[in-house]
Amino acid sequence: MKVSCEPIEQCQVALNIEAEAIELDKYMKLAYNHLVGRVAVPGFRKGKTPRSILEQHIGRGAFLQEAMEHMIPDLCSEALKDQKIEAIDQPSIEVIQSEPVKFKVVVPIKPSVKLGAYKDIRIELVKKEITDDDVEKTLEQFRSQKATLIPVDRPVQFGDVITMDIEAKEGDKTVISRKGAQYEVVKDSYLPLPEFSEKIVGLAKGGEIEFTLTYPEDYKIKQVAGKEYQLKVNVGEVKEKKLPELNDEFAKEAGQDTVAALKEQIKKSMQETVDARGRQEFEQKSLDSAVDMSDVQYPPIMKQREIERILREDVKNFPDGVKGFERYLKSINKTSDDYPKEIDEIAHKRLRRAIVLGKIAEEEGVKVEEQEIDAEIERMVSGSERQEDLKKFFNLPQSRDSISETLLTQKALKVLTDITSGNAAESK
Incomplete structure (x- = not known):
């Protein structure tokens, strides 16, 4: 030939x-x-x-x-x-x-990648401390979730829970049509539409109102920017929230012996959450900074495969799989043909991050040893009643390769964040 x-x-x-x-x-x-x-x-x-x-x-x-x-x-x-x-x-x-x-x-x-000067990147890991006010706000939300709803004979106020018949149109298209919908009237809420709750306040049981909500082209919520909706609402029952008393009995229902212990548990849990979020944001900023200064090229088929992977991940979020996913798309006026176009940029960013991180791992000599994979498998099956079956599955070549890739990504990201935080320089 x-x-x-x-x-x-x-x-x-x-x-x-x-x-x-x-x-x-x-x-x-x-x-x-x-x-x-x-x-x-x-x-x-x-x-x-x-x-x-x-x-x-x-x-x-x-x-x-x-x-x-x-x-x-x-x-x-x-x-x-x-x-x-x-x-x-x-x-x-x-x-x-x-x-x-x-x-x-x-x-x-x-793919080909030419890394920028990633070793010169410096980013501060911002640590937020949970305050007593943060704990009190969370505690009030918790009490609100446990509140008793009591029917009242007065106009609607913020904080009330009402039943209502609602119809909303965008031009000739009906976007909301519900009978007997339950709605919590929260100030500055974006649901079902921004500024909706303010229109409801002051209405009495049986009250009816028709109004228009118009949003400018530069409105902060893109889904409604430049749109106009005509709404008709009929208020059914009006209920007031009666919060449970904050005492040790309430704390016991929440799994703690005293209110003080409950507050301490809430503070600890909130701190762990905010620390994890802060660390995740720090890692993302570090990686994005490295990506932004790098020249990355990859074949088109890689993005197509990544789009397919994202679609599979999204479909898994629905109990009935593809059918549930298609119903969701229909509810937001999208089709299965539209969705890949929408996640095109997401796939592009994910690919660039993975490629750059892989190159950094290569440059920094990051490797995953077999014993590390073994240890990770032990951690993954720990506590399961089917440990032996799971071990057999995770020890399949394809599974071990997948675990190795995950560990390599974690180790490479750790190396990068040590560099961007200045810890790598200090340890030398």
Whole structure:
């Protein structure tokens, strides 16, 4: 075969391949062997039709097509091996002509990345301390969740819970239509629409109101920016929240002996949450800073695979899988064709982060040892009643590779954040 090879944009290599006559003849013979037993020709038993008769019967084009289905993948693999090209996914193949057989192969290869001066990045890990006021606010929310609803004969106030019939239209399209909906009237709430709750305050049981909510083009909530809604609301029952008394009995219901112990537990839990969030934001800023100063290229198929991965992750969030996901898309006026376009940028960012972090791991000599994978498997199965079954699964080569990738990412991110926080320099 004749092969010409040239690199093209986005980490791809183009191969132009022309099959030699001797190669085509070999695969035409192979095609004959495949077809002769499948095609019935009048006057001949299956498997006994001469090649020239069989080719005349089905047409040279069909014969050639059968030959190329086997020849092209074989020649493609041979060309990749000869040219020492390592494909990271299936190549795309385009047949240029059939006689002589010429075809073009576009091969996705490893992404390329030129790191910036990531060792010069410095970012402060901001630590927020939970205050007594934070604890009191959380405690009030907890009490609110445990509140008793008492019907009242007065106009609606903030903090009340009402039942209502609501209809909202955007032009001729109905976007909300519910009977007997329960709604908590919270000041500055964005639900069901911004500024809605303020319109409800002051209405009495049985009261009805029609109003319009208009949002400017530059409104902070993009979903409603530049839109206008016509609403009609009829208030049913009005209920007031009666909060439970904050005492040791309340604390016991929450799993603590005293109010003081409950507050301490809330403060500890909130601090752990805010510390984890702060650390996550710090890691994200560190990685994004490294990504922003790097030149990253990757083949298009990688983004397509990442979009597919994100879709699979999203579908898993619905108990009934794809059907539930499609219902959700329909509820937000989207289709399964729209969604991949919306997550295109998310996939792009995830890829760039992963590629840069992988390169940093390589530069810094970060590795994962087999014993680290073993230890992680032990941690993952700890406490399970099916430890042996899980161990067998996690010790499969594919599972171990996945665990290794996760550990490598964690270790590389730790190295990067040590650098960006200045800890790496201090330890030298």
